[in-house]
Amino acid sequence: MEIRPANAGDFDVMWGLFKAAIAPQDALPFAGSYEAGTFRSHWFQAQMPHVAVLEGQVVGMYKMGANFPDLGSHVASATYLVDASLQGRGVGRALVEHSLEQARAQGFLAMQFNYVVSTNAPAVALYRKLGFEVVGTLPKAFQHGKLGLVDVFVMHRFL
Numbered sequence: 001m002e003i004r005p006a007n008a009g010d011f012d013v014m015w016g017l018f019k020a021a022i023a024p025q026d027a028l029p030f031a032g033s034y035e036a037g038t039f040r041s042h043w044f045q046a047q048m049p050h051v052a053v054l055e056g057q058v059v060g061m062y063k064m065g066a067n068f069p070d071l072g073s074h075v076a077s078a079t080y081l082v083d084a085s086l087q088g089r090g091v092g093r094a095l096v097e098h099s100l101e102q103a104r105a106q107g108f109l110a111m112q113f114n115y116v117v118s119t120n121a122p123a124v125a126l127y128r129k130l131g132f133e134v135v136g137t138l139p140k141a142f143q144h145g146k147l148g149l150v151d152v153f154v155m156h157r158f159l
Ligand SMILES: CC(C)(COP(=O)(O)OP(=O)(O)OC[C@H]1O[C@@H](n2cnc3c(N)ncnc32)[C@H](O)[C@@H]1OP(=O)(O)O)[C@@H](O)C(=O)NCCC(=O)NCCS
Pocket: 021, 027, 028, 079, 080, 081, 082, 083, 086, 087, 088, 089, 090, 091, 092, 093, 094, 113, 115, 116, 117, 120, 121, 122, 123, 125, 126, 129
């Protein structure tokens, strides 16, 4: 598997992965009204998207960049997505590890995830394994599609 910077030609596949990931309403705070233009500006203009390519197909992606500008700009944040049919095979771990290397190389001091749904077991487990700790809990902050209101974690690690 190769992880490389995303380019304009990857947009349609990436948008498809994103739409599929928000449909279950169990991991990300976006719903059907989220538009392709917003996705483009969030993923391609403000951040640094990378894709995971397996046998010529884009199967996962992440974006990573400063969590806040200026006085908060030494802390990175990131978002990861893996094609649902290929989850559980190490693609997510490879993406997180790649983003941590990128963040270190760019001089960030820490990585913070602002919105990890507490019931998203694969994400929470993966981040914990890679050294992140839950540093805060936002009570009932996410409207889960099946479970109703659930907590959201803020997770952090120094680089
Ligand atoms: C979170 C996500 C990116 C993980 O990607 P993935 O390719 O499935 O992850 P991996 O296969 O690399 O698994 C990572 C680790 O988590 C563990 N894990 C996976 N599912 C788990 C579960 N339900 N409970 C406990 N551990 C689990 C795996 O065993 C693996 O551990 P290992 O590397 O020590 O073997 C992926 O599930 C995804 O895209 N989910 C939808 C979008 C999302 O939730 N994004 C994150 C928002 S915060």
